[in-house]
Amino acid sequence: MRQPNLTDVALFAAVVEAGGFRSAAQKRGMSASSLSDCMRRLERDVGLRLLNRTTRSVTPTSAGARLLERLRPALEEISAAFNDLDDEAQRPVGTLKLNVPVPVARYVLPDMLSRFLALYPGVNVEVVMENTFIDVIGAGYDAGVRYEESLAKDMIAVPIGPRRQRFVAAAAPAYLKAHGTPQHPDQLTDHQLIGHRFENGKIGIFEFENDGRILRVPPRGQLVTSSHDLRISSAIKGLGIVYIFEDFLREPLEDGRLSPILQQWWQSFDGPYLYYHGRRHMPSPLRAFVDFVKSEAQQ
Numbered sequence: 001m002r003q004p005n006l007t008d009v010a011l012f013a014a015v016v017e018a019g020g021f022r023s024a025a026q027k028r029g030m031s032a033s034s035l036s037d038c039m040r041r042l043e044r045d046v047g048l049r050l051l052n053r054t055t056r057s058v059t060p061t062s063a064g065a066r067l068l069e070r071l072r073p074a075l076e077e078i079s080a081a082f083n084d085l086d087d088e089a090q091r092p093v094g095t096l097k098l099n100v101p102v103p104v105a106r107y108v109l110p111d112m113l114s115r116f117l118a119l120y121p122g123v124n125v126e127v128v129m130e131n132t133f134i135d136v137i138g139a140g141y142d143a144g145v146r147y148e149e150s151l152a153k154d155m156i157a158v159p160i161g162p163r164r165q166r167f168v169a170a171a172a173p174a175y176l177k178a179h180g181t182p183q184h185p186d187q188l189t190d191h192q193l194i195g196h197r198f199e200n201g202k203i204g205i206f207e208f209e210n211d212g213r214i215l216r217v218p219p220r221g222q223l224v225t226s227s228h229d230l231r232i233s234s235a236i237k238g239l240g241i242v243y244i245f246e247d248f249l250r251e252p253l254e255d256g257r258l259s260p261i262l263q264q265w266w267q268s269f270d271g272p273y274l275y276y277h278g279r280r281h282m283p284s285p286l287r288a289f290v291d292f293v294k295s296e297a298q299q
Contacts (some may be wrong), residue, residue, distance in 0.1 A: 008042040011035060012050060013075055016068055020058045080283035092284035093122035100145040101131045102228060104272050107247040108145075108161035116292050123285045132199045136276070142286045143276040147269070157273040160293050166268040168246045169206075170258040175238040182241075185215045185265055192240030195219035197226045206243045208265035215265070219243075 011028065018024035021032040021039075028035070043050050050064035060068060080094070100109065105127060113125060128141070136144040145160060175192075182188055185208045196204040196219075203224060206217040221240045225231055228248055235242035236257045242249070246266075252258040274293055276286060 002045040004042055004045045005038075008038045008045075009071060010075060010078075011038050012042055012064075013068060013071060015039060015051065015058055016060050016064070076283075077281055080281055091122055092120055092288040094283055094285045095124045095126060096143075096283075096285035096289055097126045097128075097141045098143055098145065099128050099130055099134060099136050099139065099141045101147075101272070102129050103245050103247060104145045104161065105129045108272065112161075112293075112296065116289060119292070120285070120288055123288065125285075130199075142283060143274055143289070145272050145274050147272055154278060155275040156278040157275045158290055158293055159271065159297050160274040161271050163271045164268055165271050166246050166266050167207075167243055168249050168253070168260060168266055169208075169241060169243045169262045170235065170249055170253060170260050171241045172236055172238040172257065173259050175235075175240065176259060176261070178238075181259075181261055183262075185217055185262060188217045188241065189220070192221040192223075193217070193219035194221055194231045194234055194240045194242045195224035196228075196231060196244075197224050199226065207267055208262065209267040210265045214267075 011024070014028060015021060015024045015035065018027065021035050025032040025035045039051055046067075048063045049061055050067065052059045052061055098109075109127065113127075117123065117125065133146060134144070136142075148157070179191060182191060185206070188206065193206060198204060203219065206219055208215045208217070223231075223234055223239055225234075228244065231242050231244060232248060232252065234240070236252055241261065242258075249258060253260060274290065276282070276290070282290070
């Protein structure tokens with residue numbers, strides 16, 4: 001096999017991504033015939049057919065698909081290296097892909113991203129909400145946001161958002177009037193507790209803490225759901241007691257639709273962290289965002 005031309009390799013990825021020679025050629029500023037010649041040369045160099053060509057579309061062969069899967073990380077590194085040239089002029093360019101839990105997407109990122117994107121008009125941000133811990137690099141993300149207990153050891157973690165958060169227990173005034181207001185977590189066994197089922201299938205435990213003492217209460221009630229919105233709206237309707245992130249309950253607590261209970265037992269915990277791979281080249285959008293998050297924390 002002859003050593004392939006790296007330009008042809010990059011053009012091969014562009015053709016597959018565009019799904020055809022014409023659209024790929026337009027993006028690259030060249031003719032479709034020239035691009036087709038480059039692909040024939042690449043196939044001749046590797047000794048394999050890499051593309052299935054029809055009058056309507058161009059798709060990779062099984063060999064081409066396997067090759068592209070191996071090539072993509074290297075091509076992304078090359079693209080990131082060139083993007084970093086813009087860092088010298090303080091103009092990072094490209095897309096930042098983040099995987100974050102629901103509370104962070106709702107209550108931490110909106111204000112932060114509005115300021116960040118105003119500073120860097122050449123950066124686009126894609127945010128996917130997911131509560132389970134995943135391999136962010138393997139899944140194609142530049143970085144993730146999780147809480148400390150979920151962080152892998154080979155990741156670099158940077159604090160993002162509030163540094164202390166807590167769970168809040170609450171119920172509708174009508175529910176408490178009908179069933180009584182518990183004064184201690186032990187009394188929750190006599191109440192309807194609205195449970196939360198995690199994406200891994202487990203049901204969350206109501207964990208309370210007071211002066212170093214921790215009490216865990218399994219939620220027993222008529223409703224278990226993976227939806228935070230359904231848990232909150234059900235509590236407002238009087239179906240039981242909810243124990244959830246404080247930010248989720250801020251409005252219904254302020255307007256009186258829910259009443260706080262067991263305040264002295266609310267458990268607090270460290271805020272979230274932005275994390276990314278420590279041994280991977282940092283694309284310029286990620287580097288700009290990390291620097292921005294650090295400056296926000298200092299302020």
